[in-house]
Amino acid sequence: MVAPDPGDAARAASAKLKLDVLVYSETPAGRMVFINGRKYAEGDAVEGQGVIEEILPDGVTLRHQGQRFTIR
Numbered sequence: 001m002v003a004p005d006p007g008d009a010a011r012a013a014s015a016k017l018k019l020d021v022l023v024y025s026e027t028p029a030g031r032m033v034f035i036n037g038r039k040y041a042e043g044d045a046v047e048g049q050g051v052i053e054e055i056l057p058d059g060v061t062l063r064h065q066g067q068r069f070t071i072r
Contacts, residue, residue, distance in 0.1 A: 013049040013064040019071050024057045031055035035071075 021034040032041050033055055045051050050064035059072035 011069070013062070014069045014071055016049055017046065017062075017071050019060060022055065022058075022060065024055060028055075033060050035060070 017035050019033060019035055020037060023030070023032045025031050028042055032039055033052070034040070035046055038047070040046055040052055042052050042055055046062065050062035050069075052060055053063050053068065054061045056070070059070045061068060061070045
């Protein structure tokens with residue numbers, strides 16, 4: 001039996017997320033995103049699909065089940 005690839009969970013999570021709006025600021029408190037129509041900030045959990053680690057100028061880094069991934 002082959003062990004599941006831990007990246008599979010992150011890929012499945014990212015496939016369910018659509019980045020609608022990204023607002024980047026040099027100040028972390030000024031950053032926000034809208035994913036699947038809902039507003040989030042750094043540290044927020046996203047619909048059971050991960051936690052936002054960082055909002056970047058060109059995407060959002062999330063962590064899901066120990067794996068990091070970025071949506072753009």
